Amino acid sequence: MNEIRDDDAITALAAPIAPDALAELHRRLEAAAQSEGLIDVAYRVIDSPIGRLLLASTPKGLVRVAFANEDHDKVLESLAVKLSPRILRAPKQLDAAARELDEYFEHRRRTFDLALDLSLSKGFRQLVQRHLPDIGYGQTRSYKEMAEMVGNPKAVRAVGTACATNPLPVVVPCHRVLRTDGSLGGYIGGLDAKTALLELEKAA
């Protein structure tokens, strides 16, 4: 190290670090980390008619979709705890998911063709979430019908919880489950988002 010329060092120190330089380094890091299999969770944020959506994936598939009102920073922190802290913003890894969501919001797609990683939910909740895509585009079911669909007609409340804790809203269509009287029930993304999604599917 003795041969480092400190004039260079001082020039280097005083040179401002342009945001572009860091952005380019970040892109290089994404590519290198990906090729070395170091990214356990990749994510990106997209704009949508129902606000900014966080998309996160593991090597197995899409693992989380989060609304802005869930606080994306908090969601990422919780993914760090539940899955792995090796989380990197790597938009390329989510190109397919972003494209399919765009198509969905533009009425050009009715079903998602993405690998999903449901490992954030367990047991009955995961069972319900697996069956949610059985409700077709533009259709709705009641929490009760959903309970019957998964073969546990008494578990209406548990179905409600499964919908409320759906880690993949929009893609796994929990917005298609309503109360028996047709009222909205709840929604992670807020009732406005639920209404917007139902309207979008109706309009198609």
Add this chain to the structure above:
Amino acid sequence: MKQPFETVVALHGATVLRVCRSLLGIHDADDAWSETFLAAMRAYPDLPDTANVEAWLVTIARRKAIDVHRSAKRDPLPVDELPDAPTTLGIPGANDTDLWEAVGRLPEKQRRSITFRYLAGMSYAEIAAILGGTVDAARRASADGLKNLRRTYPGAQGQSELAKGARS
């Protein structure tokens, strides 16, 4: 609780780049930066939650800088393109540039001690090994440099910015 690695990159990316630049110059710094964060990402799950992340990164960066320095010496590579000139427009996060310019105006020994101590986080023993002279002399040069900066650098902030780097 451990932050997502992305947060680590966002918080410390610029500092690590400065360390790499100070140790290697602008041209080779990018490689050392990439190697540093790749190695850090690999080891990150095993880093104790209580660790000082910045100090840890600087340690890795110094190691990677030495690697890059060595391999550059073995196979000298011609530069085929001049680097882009840095913009002088308002750049967020770059407002400590003035401070480093003030550092650049210090007498040589003070300047190098300050750089190695506060940017690269080296121990005085390591600095003494580079500068020659005793550990005490390195410590004194660094202290004199700080005293000088306090006089010449407008804004007492500079002191705390330097002190941040000294936590390690």
